[in-house]
Amino acid sequence: MVIEQAEIEKVFRLIKKCSSAVVLGHENPDGDAIGSSLGLALMLEEKGYHVTISFPEPLRIPKRYLFLPGVVKCQALKEINDGELIFVMDCANPDRIEVFQSILEKSKAVINIDHHPDNTRFGSVNLIDPDAGATAEIVYSIAPEIGLEVSRDSALCLYTGIVTDTGRFQFSNTRETTFKIASEMVHLGVEPNYVYENIYQSDSLEYVRLIGKVLSEAVFDREIGLVYAMITRRDFDEFGVNVEETEDLIDALRTLKGHRIAAVFREIEAGKIRVSLRSRNDVDIGSVARKLGGGGHRVAAGYISRKKNMEDALKELRGAIGFGRRDSRD
Numbered sequence: 001m002v003i004e005q006a007e008i009e010k011v012f013r014l015i016k017k018c019s020s021a022v023v024l025g026h027e028n029p030d031g032d033a034i035g036s037s038l039g040l041a042l043m044l045e046e047k048g049y050h051v052t053i054s055f056p057e058p059l060r061i062p063k064r065y066l067f068l069p070g071v072v073k074c075q076a077l078k079e080i081n082d083g084e085l086i087f088v089m090d091c092a093n094p095d096r097i098e099v100f101q102s103i104l105e106k107s108k109a110v111i112n113i114d115h116h117p118d119n120t121r122f123g124s125v126n127l128i129d130p131d132a133g134a135t136a137e138i139v140y141s142i143a144p145e146i147g148l149e150v151s152r153d154s155a156l157c158l159y160t161g162i163v164t165d166t167g168r169f170q171f172s173n174t175r176e177t178t179f180k181i182a183s184e185m186v187h188l189g190v191e192p193n194y195v196y197e198n199i200y201q202s203d204s205l206e207y208v209r210l211i212g213k214v215l216s217e218a219v220f221d222r223e224i225g226l227v228y229a230m231i232t233r234r235d236f237d238e239f240g241v242n243v244e245e246t247e248d249l250i251d252a253l254r255t256l257k258g259h260r261i262a263a264v265f266r267e268i269e270a271g272k273i274r275v276s277l278r279s280r281n282d283v284d285i286g287s288v289a290r291k292l293g294g295g296g297h298r299v300a301a302g303y304i305s306r307k308k309n310m311e312d313a314l315k316e317l318r319g320a321i322g323f324g325r326r327d328s329r330d
Helices: 003-019 031-046 093-105 134-144 152-165 175-187 192-199 205-216 233-239 287-290 312-325
Strands: 020-025 050-054 085-090 110-115 123-128 219-221 228-230 261-269 274-280 298-305
Touching: 003 123, 003 134, 020 031, 020 093, 031 050, 031 085, 031 134, 031 152, 085 093, 110 134, 134 152, 134 175, 152 175, 152 192, 192 287, 205 228, 205 233, 228 312, 233 261, 261 312, 274 287, 274 312, 287 298, 287 312, 298 312
Parallel strands: 020 050, 020 085, 085 110, 110 123, 228 261
Antiparallel strands: 219 228, 261 274, 274 298
């Protein structure tokens, strides 16, 4: 999908007229939310803008992304000053940034930049491309058209967003354009090995030990092709690992031959279980997540289960999985 030129021109005019902005990402930010937000913020700052960056509280940037330029500029909600423009990054609907509602209402414009297919187009300007590999990919593509210039630092942030949201260029959302953009970023000075080492080779020993326990207890339900693992609050406390550190644990499950869906259940607190989902191309796991109050893409999605325990959360997912199948051939 090509973003409407009229929408891009609106952003160009708004940027020319204003001098301050707030860049917001969704709750529990992943690599794309962080990378696209930082990348845009750095470009705006280089243009002379006063920029504030934030995510819903609790504001915890996963350790693996602390190497990114500008990450120390992320601020808590109470520290945010109103900006003339609000950029909302990688967020399909305003529910994921509900705590910022008063800030949105005071701005001159809300610019919604995203690649989720279920985006509700809640902005006064909407730059949405469901075919893009990541929101960071959109930011890079439109930068010249809205009067911004991609530097080495902003490219590093945007590259991180692309790498993480395409599953290291493995997911079906990886397209020819994605590789072309990544190549241009390398030309700007981004070092792929540097990004890889920081994101995928920086785990703590405690996390490695937790992975061992979790994978040893993983279950494969062959009837529906579901492989799943569970991490309780007790596990997090016992191993001294934060929830944010386990963002990519699901990738270890995805190596299992013959599975169609992979799921990781992470107990945040009593009655709140974060469920991460991945699937093969023949299963639209995004539609499953949306039925359960979450969202995401065809092969990568997630939601929050409010069931009282892991067993009930698993039953909830099993009940919804049938709706995610493209057909019933098997």
